[in-house]
Amino acid sequence: MGEGVGDEEHVDRLAGRVVGVSTSYGPVPVRVPIMRINCVLLANGDKQEVVELTQHLERTLLDIGKVVVANTLAEAIKLTAVESPDVVLLELDLDDSKNLATLRAVRDKTEAAVVVIHQGEDEVLGVQAVREGADDFVFRQDLTARSLRAILLHALARRHRQSLACRVDQKLEALTTLAGV
Secondary structure: OOOOOOOEEEEEOOOOEEEEEEEOOEEEEOOOOOOEEEEEEEEOOOHHHHHHHHHHHHHOOOEEEEEEEEOOHHHHHHHHHHHOOOEEEEOOOEOOEOHHHHHHHHHHHOOOEEEEEEOOOOHHHHHHHHHOOOOEEEEHHHOOHHHHHHHHHHHHHHHHHHHHHHHHHHHHHHHHHHHOO
């Protein structure tokens, strides 16, 4: 990276992290290790959307280890077992599965955060998807790299809170059993 007159670092005021450097050549983004995401499973049968979503993931400035792609529900289920993704970005309409059945099948096989990315404008479907276990829902046409970063962080935080709550419930149940209550 070249040094230029007036170089300065842009700092995220909340986190105090360097998020970019301005040089005389313009701003240069810096990858922010806000959170390590080891694996993202992208389940989408549309090759062009896969390319666009992958580009969005690259521009989120998150530390993503790898992105694996499934074109069908069968591939997605197999990859959830093999790769243990942290997040599944799921299109509901795959070649071998449609609508909420796709979400149910994936949710049954993984504890990963599941974000439904759907082409269309059916807001009722979004509400139903969240009720059926999606951690978030977004319309494909509304997605940007910035919104994807926020959605991923929110979904992972939500999944983490649910996991902690489940562990607390298990411990309380064990204590209740031991106490004979």
